[in-house]
Amino acid sequence: MFGLDIPLPEFWIAYFSLFWLLVGATATPVIFRHRGYSRLLGILIGAVIGLVCAVLFVVLLAALKPLADLLDRPLLGTLLSMVISAAVILVLLVRARRLVPEARYDTAGTRPATGGPHTPVTYSARVDQVDPNRQAWQAIRASVVVMLAALTLTPVVWMSMTAFKSYPDAVASPPKVAFDPTMEGIITLLTRRRQMTDEQKAVYAQNEDLNWADRVMLKSGQAILGQSDYVKRLRNSLIIASTSTVLSVTLGLLSAYAFSRFRIPGKGDLLFFILSTRMLPPVVVTIPIFLMYRQLGLYDTHAGLILLYTAFNLSFSVWLLKGFIDEIPKEYEEAALVDGYTRLQAFIRIVMPEAMTGIAATTVFCFIFAWNEYAFALMLTADKARTAPPHIPSMIGTGLVEWAAIAAGSLFFLIPVVIVTFALRKYLLRGVTFGAIRQG
Amino acid sequence: MAEIQLLQVEKKFGEVHAVKPMDLTVHDGEFVVLLGPSGCGKTTTLRMISGLETTTSGTILLNGRDVTWAHPSERDIAFVFQFFALYSHMTARQNIAFPLQAQGESKETVNQRVAEVSRLLQIEHILDARPGALSGGDQQRVALARALVRRPAAFLMDEPLGALDADFRETMRAEIKRLHIDNQATTVYVTHDQIEAMAMGDRIVVMSAAAVQQVGTPTEIYHDPASLFVARFIGSPGMNLVTGRYHGGQVHLPDCGAYTVPPQWIAPLNTAFGDDGDVILGFRPEAAQVTPQGALSATVYASDLHGSYTMLHLELCDQTIVHVRSSRQSSHPIGTAVQFDLDPAMVRFFDPATEAAIVPEVRA
Structure with a gap:
């Protein structure tokens, strides 16, 4: 990650220039629209203001550099330039609104009456009724959010780029933004290879049945021997994370339902006991569990890790789901019971759909935990059941670090989590369907 | 239709009596109102009739059949809840069809019965809306439709008008009364509103402190209260x-x-x-x-x-x-x-x- 004190002025120049441009281009049109001008003119003027500020920022940065160097605080220059250019753009935006005369051809007074009883008033038609300052602030806030998101996503983007770089590009300094994409890193990640001498290479190249991956690797003089361990690790990760997620959500849902609906002796104590399994840092129990697993034959097995992750996630899923089920009025099931359904049917047809938000949220959290878990996986697996998290750092190994392969490994590792989260995204938005029961 | 009989039915939560042993016969086609201040055991009684609450002792007969320990789904009764309990993930139509699906009715029958009941309650135009988008009155109509669609032996209603606005309550009260007159369905109705009870009930059961105080027609209850409690509770002022x-x-x-x-x-x-x-x-x-x-x-x-x-x-x-x-x-x-x-x-x-x-x- 870039820190503010890392002397990387180019990045900040690009970043903040973009930010001022964005602010100018989003906030100004609001003001101009309000004054009755076309949106395009606003965007244009906004872009100019943004550009002025971006230039100002760059100039200030250069001008303040001696001062910053003098005080030995590289951060100071950047900060000062930021503050000053921010002040200038805000003043410009507010001033601009005051200075802009009302357009004569399209003001509220002279505008032809397009409304009336037969034209429904839409929200967008009433945009002039909203305080322009408020809208401008909203635009600025949106720009900040966009830029922050961009900043957060930079490492991910950088990682994705590195995955497609060749070795020289990956280690180039200054870092290369424009490069020739290659599949080398990905192929390196997924295969085992053998380095060939020049004669071997010549013979190898004669082969008829070389596929595109073989040809890519031939350039660096390597012959593909077979699948690498990474594929196995990723498959293990997928099996273990998804099985343990399904198990902990299913078991959690059933026990949360029981805790929420039935009178269970010692309910509070039981719930606290379930929660207390979370209070111990996992690292503390790795050694005992390692010894136990070795005795039980669970060491380096899929079942072992699934069991452990399920047990670990269960406390979390019981508590989270209990909250969600508590919110479903019990009249829902009672209505279904009276209407001729059994309790199990009522549970499946009424409780589960109503608790879908909770189930989705729990699934995402459980999956992310099981997917990312490192310490137990490192201790309790060796080869057969080893998951991706302990494997990726081991790829660094000795000698030359295959950054492209590591980046590709991390990228592939990221994809399932993204898929799960996106697939359940719709349920993560709460409160859309709540409220059919009025809580008196 | 059905006759409901309670014989010495009693409910205790721990050592506390929620309902002291009570006898009650609801005749076929009768509209009986359970009336009393909150916490008097009227809702518990209703829930025991429906089977949502178990009885501590006593017998409940439905058409002479002992249903004391029968599952709610085996009793052939419909329950209308105070807060309607409409499933928010289903449309009004799916809500109404839900009880029929439990009986495994064919698709045509379901559609026909839903159409019938929604015509009766005049909710045809809102069938495809979700409960969350409906007004209180429409939610109540959908809840009633869901109860009616199955043509159950008896209706149990737990303060179905309690969640509605005061002036709208009058309209719905008349609608429920009218439905009862048209269908002659045995109905047990719980309320704490004595005006509602007087207006709707064929007979009123006044309850207080977990016990039945008086059973009688609205006239009897009003003019010949059996106890000081009933005398004070009925009428405004009492x-x-x-x-x-x-x-x-x-x-x-x-x-x-x-x-x-x-x-x-x-x-x-x-x-x-x-x-x-x-x-x-x-x-x-x-x-x-x-x-x-x-x-x-x-x-x-x-x-x-x-x-x-x-x-x-x-x-x-x-x-x-x-x-x-x-x-x-x-x-x-x-x-x-x-x-x-x-x-x-x-x-x-x-x-x-x-x-x-x-x-x-x-x-x-």
Whole structure:
């Protein structure tokens, strides 16, 4: 990650220039629209203001550099330039609104009456009724959010780029933004290879049945021997994370339902006991569990890790789901019971759909935990059941670090989590369907 | 349709009685209202009939069949909840069809029955909306439709109008009453609103402190309350209750003179108290008339105009306030002394020791 004190002025120049441009281009049109001008003119003027500020920022940065160097605080220059250019753009935006005369051809007074009883008033038609300052602030806030998101996503983007770089590009300094994409890193990640001498290479190249991956690797003089361990690790990760997620959500849902609906002796104590399994840092129990697993034959097995992750996630899923089920009025099931359904049917047809938000949220959290878990996986697996998290750092190994392969490994590792989260995204938005029961 | 019988049905939560042993028969096609203040056990009774709550002891018969331990789904009854309990993830149509799907009805039957019931309740235009998008009244209609669609043996309703706005309640009350008249379905209806109970019930079961206080038609409950509780609870304001001493065919009110007991009450009162005993005299506001010849005297404490009549609040000598209806025209300034008389047919007597009403032998 870039820190503010890392002397990387180019990045900040690009970043903040973009930010001022964005602010100018989003906030100004609001003001101009309000004054009755076309949106395009606003965007244009906004872009100019943004550009002025971006230039100002760059100039200030250069001008303040001696001062910053003098005080030995590289951060100071950047900060000062930021503050000053921010002040200038805000003043410009507010001033601009005051200075802009009302357009004569399209003001509220002279505008032809397009409304009336037969034209429904839409929200967008009433945009002039909203305080322009408020809208401008909203635009600025949106720009900040966009830029922050961009900043957060930079490492991910950088990682994705590195995955497609060749070795020289990956280690180039200054870092290369424009490069020739290659599949080398990905192929390196997924295969085992053998380095060939020049004669071997010549013979190898004669082969008829070389596929595109073989040809890519031939350039660096390597012959593909077979699948690498990474594929196995990723498959293990997928099996273990998804099985343990399904198990902990299913078991959690059933026990949360029981805790929420039935009178269970010692309910509070039981719930606290379930929660207390979370209070111990996992690292503390790795050694005992390692010894136990070795005795039980669970060491380096899929079942072992699934069991452990399920047990670990269960406390979390019981508590989270209990909250969600508590919110479903019990009249829902009672209505279904009276209407001729059994309790199990009522549970499946009424409780589960109503608790879908909770189930989705729990699934995402459980999956992310099981997917990312490192310490137990490192201790309790060796080869057969080893998951991706302990494997990726081991790829660094000795000698030359295959950054492209590591980046590709991390990228592939990221994809399932993204898929799960996106697939359940719709349920993560709460409160859309709540409220059919009025809580008196 | 169905007849519901409760025989010595009782519910205890731990050592606390939620419902003391009660007997009740709801006849086929009858509209019975369980009425009482909150926490009196009326909802628990209803839930025991539905099977959502188990009974501690006693027997529940549905058409003569013992259903005390039957699962709710085996009882063939419909329940309308106070907060409707519509499934928010289904449209109104799916909500209404849901009970039919439990019975495994064919798709055509389901569609036809949903169409029928939604025409009856005039909710055809909102069938594809989700409950969250409906107004309170429409939600209530959908909930009613879901209960009606299955043509159950009996309807149980738990304060179905409690969640609605006051003026809309009147409309829905009439709709439910009308539905009952059209379908003649056995209905048990729980409410804490005595006006609702009087307006809707064929019979009213007044409950208080986990026990049944009185079972009777609205007229009986209003005019012949069986106990002081019922006398106070029914009517707004409730029955006027004045403590006095019965002696020699008269009720002597402390310092206020005496009220001569109507002849038909002398025998029962003599049986109850001998010739001398404390008694509570009860009368409805409309049983009193302010006339110069009245036997009882009081001073005007306050008077409110209710539109069609004036409610006078009169202070007796022992500082008891009684409420008396008087005509709209008559004016009684505050502080003036007035005389009033009671309609002999509308006075009732209670025993302060047992809190029960004195019953004339003719009716007993």
